[in-house]
């Protein structure tokens with residue numbers, strides 16, 4: 001009798017579940033009546049077997065619950081990771097320094113490499129190339145403000161920039177005259193962009209932009225609506 005009880009308790013002990021004593025396992029699921037009758041024979045071992053059965057039931061319950069919770073956590077994490085990836089916003093300007101200086105004129109159309117970064121969430125804007133590579137598809141809000149200073153009255157002012165996607169002009173801005181010594185232009189559009197699209201601002205040949213830490217020349221974009 002004592003041996004039976006001892007084996008029963010060993011079965012309950014952690015790490016002993018591989019023990020191959022099959023006594024309690026053979027008890028049918030509807031064992032209430034049979035164990036009840038077993039209790040008449042041997043009350044102590046019956047209580048032990050009930051304990052083993054209850055432990056197993058709880059093990060299964062907690063295991064199932066844990067598995068479900070892990071699945072839910074995984075789903076929530078995937079949503080969170082996707083949401084983090086969709087946080088794309090950048091805003092840059094031409095120069096960081098205090099010295100007023102001009103960018104251009106150049107002999108060819110040139111992509112403007114804006115050097116001062118206000119924000120570059122998602123790191124989609126590349127300061128070395130001036131190109132914003134779309135990482136997350138969706139509807140983007142884009143804006144470009146261009147400014148120049150002719151230096152003195154009567155000189156030609158030449159603000160000529162264009163917003164381009166994959167080298168195709170989307171919208172342009174132009175202030176080419178001798179009437180204003182300084183002037184600025186703005187482009188603001190909403191565009192549906194796909195992953196891999198390359199967005200940049202091009203300075204037309206012969207034109208030039210001037211700036212300092214006042215940040216008169218800016219280029220900004222942010223994801224307005226992510227594709228589902």
Ligand SMILES: *[C@@H]1O[C@H](CO)[C@@H](O)[C@H](O)[C@H]1NC(C)=O
Pocket residue numbers: 059060063064067
């Ligand atoms: C817990 O559940 C998992 C997945 O359903 C299963 O693979 C594993 O064997 C279970 N473990 C126990 C101790 O029941």
Ligand SMILES: *[C@@H]1O[C@H](CO)[C@@H](O)[C@H](O)[C@H]1NC(C)=O
Pocket residue numbers: 073074077078081
């Ligand atoms: C969430 O998912 C990311 C990417 O798959 C993974 O690196 C990270 O460990 C996960 N975090 C949790 C809490 O599961």
